[in-house]
Amino acid sequence: MDRxxxxxxRERRPAGEDPATVADLAPVVLAAAAPYRRADGSYLFRNAFRWAVGRAPAG
Incomplete structure (x- = not known):
């Protein structure tokens, strides 16, 4: 038996961001996705985003 x-x-966090940052950025992401929202509430993305935004680790 393993002793x-x-x-x-570990707590899982999206993209390495703290919950407050995720909450602050959520409206921006939703606004960018709004043109791709379908009538049923889902989203259809077909190579719609050309850019990705991220943060490099400090140091």
Missing amino acids: RPRRRP
Whole structure:
């Protein structure tokens, strides 16, 4: 039997951002996606976005 202590699972965060940043940026992302929203509420993306925005780790 394995007697090593179990690690606590890490909290998963989208794209490495803290929850406050995600909440601040959500309206921007939704506004950019608005033209691709379908009548049923889903989105249809076909090579619609040419750019990706990200942050490089500091240091």
